[in-house]
Amino acid sequence: MPNTRIRVPKTALKGDAVEIRAIIQHPMENGFRLNSQGTPIPVEIISEFVCTYDGGEVFRVTLEPGLSANPYFSFYLKATTSGPVDFWWKDQDGTITEASAHLEVV
């Protein structure tokens, strides 16, 4: 399972725009790199990323090979209620990676 790092502040005021950051370790092979035999390494990418919070989606990405390796996203959620912020990545063969962090809204 690829390593992930997520950054959710511990607390936020209700109504705040909270910066959320997420990165997953993945080569995002674009199919153009050649191996030592000179044949292209096949495409292998994370294809989807979703962040959900308080019963709804915050941010969703359909990734293509044109994104850098170890895909990184930062975006803003609106703090409404205390609860988990969930992160979900799916790679092209369907493997799911998940992470979660608690946001306390005061």
Added chain:
Amino acid sequence: MKRSEPANLLTRRSVLAGLGAGFMLVSMPVRADDASVAEAIEAAFGDAPRTDGRIAMTLPPLAESGNTVPLTVSIESPMTEADSVKRVMIFANRNPRPLIATMAFGPKAAKAEFSTNIRLSGTQDVIAIAEMTDGTIYQAQVRVMVTVGACDTLKIRF
């Protein structure tokens, strides 16, 4: 300083033929042209009119590596249920595959803004196209110079 001339990255397809021991085969992917990025945009948005504005893109004017180019996109929108950004698509008009990513903001997004890192295969325009919930489409375009590292065109084992 003695050095052999690496392949010119800006040609559409360049192959440096190996001519004896020590030379490496260099072949670069085909770069897109305006036709293929136009096709990709049409496939996504049809022939709906696109207006400049509302999108602010932050990209370095000069990227020393095309492999990791930071991009921030910020779209003016009240982000209410009635009036928000439905989706944003990012294109690069000279990449082998012009579409870089599609982003969508959900009801819990505070603003229509995100940052990420993209790959650019050379100097070109990055195009962001945002579709609003009322169907209007906005676009913005930024030119990024991408310098190729001196030895980056080598296809070497390490």
Added chain:
Amino acid sequence: MKLSTLAPAFAVTAVFALAFVLTGAAAPPVTPKSGYDYLTPETRQLQDDDFANPGMLWVEEGERLWSEPAGTSGQSCASCHGDAATSMRTVATRYPAWSQSYGKVINLEQQINQCRGRQGAEPLQYESEPLLSLTAFVSHQAKGLPMSVAVDGPAAQSFERGKAFFYQRRGQLNLSCANCHEDHAGDHLRADVISQGQVNGFPIYRALWQTMGSTNRMFAWCNEAVRAEPHAAGSQEYVDLELYLRWRGQGLPVETPAVRR
């Protein structure tokens, strides 16, 4: 972490004086300048951002591996070395170093593999995820501290060999490391600005590789770039070269994980 921008001038001067007095070796031929100084602002920003710096993914993995039991012993690194922030604090500033048990100068990867042997575990391969993660994690503990390898006493011969390697022309292009990294540091090679080739940030996240890489990978890459047959990872040639380079960059702060193009 702004230490890397504040410390160098002062630390470098101090270490020069000290090195001259203690080792009797002349000061490095050029005032050391980190690869960081040759980067565009965006790349520097990526390195300075503790979250977005992709190298930190490997540092965190290394932190996890540090406490994971390995091999037949069932011991982890932590079992003997405890808290890495304390026990590993200066390691990256002192390696490569003379190993009494091996009777030669060894690099950090070889030191880690020696420990793996004590754990009854298989040695880790160069550029494997676990070895990159552990070297990144251990080196990261010294971040901000100036490099200061010993090149006297039993390490002296290794140092001399490494220095000879640095100045030896090689490959079809008949270039030595010094031809670019000393004679033309700061000049352009096509659109690239040539750096001094310092190693204070290793293992680095290299944009070109889209992953972490060790000094040995970098040396092999550079050798092949001048069309010279690279040496094997962990070869004595590369260990000697790394020792010389760490001496050449003495006083530069450890920046692991550095981001380079």
